[in-house]
Amino acid sequence: MTDRSQEIQVHHIHHPKHGIESFKSRIPEKGPSTSQVIAVITLFPIGGILLTIAGIILTITVISLALATPLFVIFSPVLVPATIVIGLALMGFLASGAFGLTAVSSLSWIFNYLRGSVTGATADMPEQLEYAKRHMREAASHVGQKTKDVGQAIQNKAQEGGRTHESGRTR
Structure with missing residues (x-):
């Protein structure tokens, strides 16, 4: 107990220079290759264009759904059976x-x-x-034998029960 109260705690103070050096040690000394730079230069614009197109399509879909919902409600007696028929045909x-x-x-x-x-x-x-096939034949044979044994045991118990019941009447 006394050892714990007398322990001196030492806190390490990290200087900003030490933190930067450890960070620099994690960065590879060699820069990206030319093919990696070209890949990034070509893929970023393509990804941006595709993301923009996806956003435009999502916006058009939401607006179209908002405009078409009243039509779906009006024509639902026709559209629901048609959708079911088309869905069943597609599943077929x-x-x-x-x-x-x-x-x-x-x-x-x-x-x-x-x-x-x-x-x-x-x-x-x-x-x-x-x-x-051989394994299934063996399993079927085993089940058949067990069934026969259980049936025999039930029959023996029934005969014993009948004998004790009859012997109880005669006394």
Whole structure:
């Protein structure tokens, strides 16, 4: 306890010169390359132009929505069913495209497999499928055996219950 009360605390005072030197040590001595300077010079104006265009488009969209909202309310009995029909048709086209793409890629994989040009992890697919089938057969057999055992146990308990119930009546 006495050691703590007698401790002298030393505070380091940072001089501005020391702070600037440590900051300068973090800056690389070599400046940016010519290609980096050219990239910055070309990308800043392009980014600014694109940001300006995005702002203009956002402003036009908000103004258009404000002007078109009364029309949406007036024509809503027509627009709502039309939107639903167009949305369903679009979903149908997208689903059709997705299923078609899946079918084409599956057929392509099968064709390449039959040609023998499939290599790597996909070449082991038949072995993996066979392993999965065998594992499922074993699991089904195990579940069937457990079901049979539980059924037998229930039947035995029911027979024991019937015997004790009958023996209770005869006394």
